[in-house]
Amino acid sequence: MCYSFISKPRIYNPATRQLVTLSAPIKSQTEEDAYGYYFGYDPVIDQYNVLWSTGVYVKHLGEIRSEHRVFVLKAGREGSWKKASPTAPDFLPHIPAKRGMCIDGVIYYMGWTGRYNLVLVSFQIRSRDFKMIQVPRRDGDEVLLRMKNVSLIEYGGKVTIIDQTNLREKGMLDLWAVEDAGNKNSWSRKTMVLQSSQLHLVINNINYIQHESNDMTKIEIKGIPDHWFSIDKSTVNVMLMDQSESLVYLET
Template sequence: MVMSLALISSCQWKKKSSKAMRRRRGGAPEIHLDLLIEILTRLPGRSLMRFKCVSKLWFSLIRSRCFSNHYLTVASPPRPPRRLYMSLVDHLECNSMAVCYNPRESALLLFTSSSSSSNNATSFDQDLTLPGMGGRNMKLLRGLILYIVCRRACIYNPTTRQSVTLPAVKSNIFAQEDYRKSVLYFFGHDPVLDQYKVVCIIVVSSKKIKRITSEHWVFVLEPGGSWKRIELDQPHIPTRLGLCINGVIYYLASTCMSDDIIVSFDVRSEEFKMIQGPPLVSAFKPIDFIEYGGKPSVFDHTRLRRKGLVELWVLEDAGEWSRKSLVLQPCQMHLVNKYTKWKVKGTTHNGEIIFAPLLLCSPYYILLYDVQKNDLRKVRIRGIPKHWFRKPDTNLFFYFEFMDDSESIMHLEI
């Protein structure tokens, strides 16, 4: 019914005839713009991409920022359910800002189709695999995907099939002779000013982290955007992928004095803040940084394989840490094979923690851990191209994440 209304309205927005011709032919009156918007916001994103060719008005309307934001807030049955995305990368870290490998042969982005997921199995639709897309440190935010290709940030919109590569940061910090050199990116959104921002942190450090030099840059995702340096007198090394919650980016980091610091970055004010991490938690332990209950949390699973124990530290609004300890059910201990090393790859839309094996092997499974119910379940991942299982694990990186509530139709332009 919704689709038929859209098709009817599309005919009415074509080249107009005179009122006399409409009366003679019995044409229907024009649909009011507010009603048209309500109809369009309830259509799938791919349909909207096709409907941009109906008229100049439709083209401008669908591409407008106001409409794309309204589209994100509308929940409707035709929208696809949350999809699981997987980024596969087969290359070493680059030694310069230049692209040093062929991305079409070394990277692949896979995501599930709207009808291919169930409680016990998830299949990647081969028609939705994108060679050359995807990269390291994949992060999803409001329907957009950020990933890194040779130290440059790329943003991809899977609905519009648009991809943009941000310009390289012009920094001379790599001229310093030191042990470790890295470039890290974080993705955030300011809900007040409706701005997407990418934070870049360039770090050079000595071998035992006795000396750290870092630069901090911000890029506003808009036409004509450019990198702006943010002065910060507290150099640090990010040690985990970040997450954005209510306009604030959080990530775990180390300094010369401490290895359990939480750094927050207010996307609107562009201010950094250091927060002391929970006790007995180190950035060098096998822990992970996740969102739990809408709050940044540290998930410690160092004793999961041996004793079935996990600890969850949640950063409360007052800046204090609350602790939750859980013991896995004995009947589920066989799922966490003690010979398999697991890595947390984020959380699902239901708050389940995603465990993935460090090595890519066939058949491939992930574990989903429901902290609220203290329940662990095994999910098989199908559809990964077979040749990826034959690649050396030393050069292979892969990332999982579930898309958030809605698909985005935002037009990317820089």
């Protein structure tokens, strides 16, 4: 599990119950900065990485600037943040969104390259390559602006955007899957419609949805302090890794 606390990334292994707090990439970083930590694992080289991305809009220049650094987690050894320099010709500076996941050694997260332009950013752990994929627009022209209703999931082995904008009122859930993240970068859309008897489950609850059977189960998470849920901070963002990953003991 990877999450941030007081601007620092924290890694927790539920199997070993080990908690490691990493140093912040830069000393001037604050909670108000537009940044994100993204956790990933490459099974080929057996390596865990934490990717840090930050972006800012420079008003007097009318442009976005971003910076990216990588922390390699090594068993029994201390690490440090290394600057990552994107070389892809289609790469654009962006403001990262606090959503992320990892599939087959590739970290994915979303970011803004402009006020109305949202992209899916990929970072390959092995090669350190960045790529960008234009996010599709809802109903042909409306960009997915309400980021609080949008998340990344793995669906059928593919990175997928799950859009819950119409879930509570219409019982509709949109899934946008990347069909070929390496080459064609095409998207496919699937809309799930809940039954009327399921609609009460999507009001102020956390739910687990089984996509194949279109079934839904209510989940209750206990032990989260009440002060974490305020008007300004109503969401807890946690990035989880698969159960099959190897166990690593790290230096604190």
